[in-house]
Amino acid sequence: MFNMQIAIDESLMAEVKKAGELQGLDLAQIVREALQSWLKRRDNLRHEGLRFEQEWIATLKKNPDDASRAEEWLEVQAWSEQ
Secondary structure, eight states, X not given: OOOOOOOOOHHHHHHHHXXXXXXXXXXXXXXXXXXXXXXXXXXXXXXXXXXXXXXXXXXXXXXXXXXXXXXXXXHHHHHHTO
């Protein structure tokens, strides 16, 4: 086990203690669950990003960009920056 010391706002701490008491959880359990939940959300976001990237690449392979249209996009970009 790893012990850590952190500073928590008093109002947040009061809410955490109250919620923990209602669920029968002590502070250490709440912090462990919060960290596990955070890691799971982070991993889910990473997987969503990879999935989006793979879908984007597959779409570009099916419908590749036409290099001749690059000038059109440069004009649009220049117009939107003004």
